[in-house]
Amino acid sequence: MKPTTRPRSPNFSSGPCAKRPGWSVAALEDALIGRSHRAKPGKAKLAEVIDRSRAILGMPEDYRLAIMPASDTGAVEMALWSLLGPRGIDVLAWESFGKGWVSDITKQLKLEDTRVIEADYGRLPDLAQVDFARDVVFTWNGTTSGVRVPHGDWIAPDREGLTICDATSAVFAMPLDWEKLDVVTWSWQKVLGGEAQHGMLALSPRAVARLESHEPAWPMPKLFRMTKGGKLIEGIFKGETINTPSMLAVEDALDALKWAETVGGLDGLIARSQANLGAVAAWVEASPWADFLATDPATRSCTSICLAITDPWFRGLNANRQADAAKAVATHLDLEGVAYDIGAYRDAPPGLRIWGGATVETADIEALMPWLDWAYARVKGSQADAA
Ligand SMILES: Cc1ncc(COP(=O)(O)O)c(C=O)c1O
Helix, strand or coil, X not given: CCCCCCCCXXXXXXXXXXXXXXXXXXXXXXXXXXXXXXCHHHHHHHHHHHHHHHHHHCCCCCCEEEEECCHHHHHHHHHHHHHCCCCCEEEEECCHHHHHHHHHHHHHCCCCCEEEEXXXXXXXXXXXXXXXXXXXXXXXXXXXXXXXXXXXXCCCCCCCCCEEEECCCCCCCCCCCHHHCCEEEEECCCCCCCCCCCEEEEECHHHHHHHHHCCCCCCCCXXXXXXXXXXXXXXXXXXXXXXXXXXXXXXXXXXXXXHHHHCCHHHHHHHHHHHHHHHHHHHHHHCCCEEECCCCHHHECCCEEEEEECCHHHHXXXXXXXXXXXXXXXXXXXXXXXXXXXXXXXXXXXXXXXXXXXXXXXXHHHHHHHHHHHHHHHHHHXXXXXX
C-alpha cells in the first residue's frame, strides 16, 4: 500500500544537507554583498561566525578558530600539510573520507612512518592500537558508512602527538571531546544546513605550538599558509580570511547559527539529531529487510544514517544487481518526491543513507519510513518477477 503521509521536506541528502526549518532566501537579505570583506562590517560578520560557532560548541577559550577556503577538505588538507612530518602518524580509516586522508598522507605527502589502522564499512578499527606518541588522524563520523567514534575516552589526555579530527558530519550533532582534539575541521553545509564554500579549522594551543616550531619539508601554497616568520598569523583567526570569502555564504552561516541558538544550542541540536536516529531505529527494529550498516549500536551515526539491506532475496543477488536494486529503491522515492539523494555513497556497500542532522524534522523521518517499505516492495516485486 502506498503511504498517504509525505515528509514535508524530502531533503535527506548527506551534504549539502537540508536547510533549517522555515529557511527562505530572505534570510540572506542583510548579506554584505558587493563590498570588501576587509571593510569593517565584513570583518565583523566573519568574526561573528567564529564567535557564535565557538559559543554554541563550547570550545575551550584557548583554542583558535578560523574560516578557511575550500570547505572541509581545504581545512583538513591545510592541517595535514602544515602539521605533519615531525612525528610518525597513525591514520584511521573505516570509510571513503578516512581513506582519502590516508591517500593524502601516504601518496601525496609520502610520509613513510605512517601506520594505517583500518576497518571495513560498518565497523570501527581497533582504537586500542592507536599510539598517542604519534600524530593521529581520524574522522569523528564516517559519513559514508554511518559509523562514528562513540566518545573520546580512547584518546590519551597526556598525548605527545597531535590529534587531527575531521568532524564535518559530527560537529553540532554529537558531543566532541575538545580537550582530546588538537585540530577539528568542518564545513557549513552539514548539520546546520549552511551553504557549501568554506571550512572551519579549530586549533588547540599544542597545534599552534607545532605550527610555530615546524617548517614543512614541502612547498606550501599561499592558501595553506598560517604562519609568517615562524609566528601564527593571528588575524586569520579573527576573520581576516586568507583569500576572498563568499559573503552570501557567510550570511547564511550566521542565519544557521542563530537558528541553532533558538533550538537550545548544542544540546538542542544533538537532541534533534538523536531523535532522528531514534525514529529510524524504531523502524529498523521491526523491519524484515533492512538493518543499520553500523554493527555496534554505540557507533551508529545520528547524522549519516546508513542502512544495509539484509533480505535473503537481496543478499542472493550478485554485486551489480544488488547495487541496481538499492539504487532503484532510492529512485522510486526520488520520483515520488518523498526523499531525495538517499542512495548509499558511490564507494559504500549498496543500501540507503538518510541524513538525520539537526535541520531535519523528526516528523519527516517518521513519515519517510513507510515509504521505504513501499519502494523496497516495488523493487523486489518487479525484479523477482523479471528473474
Ligand atoms: C567526513 C567527511 N570529510 C570530508 C568531506 C568533504 O567535505 P567538503 O566537500 O566540505 O570538502 C565530507 C563530505 O561529505 C565528509 O563527510
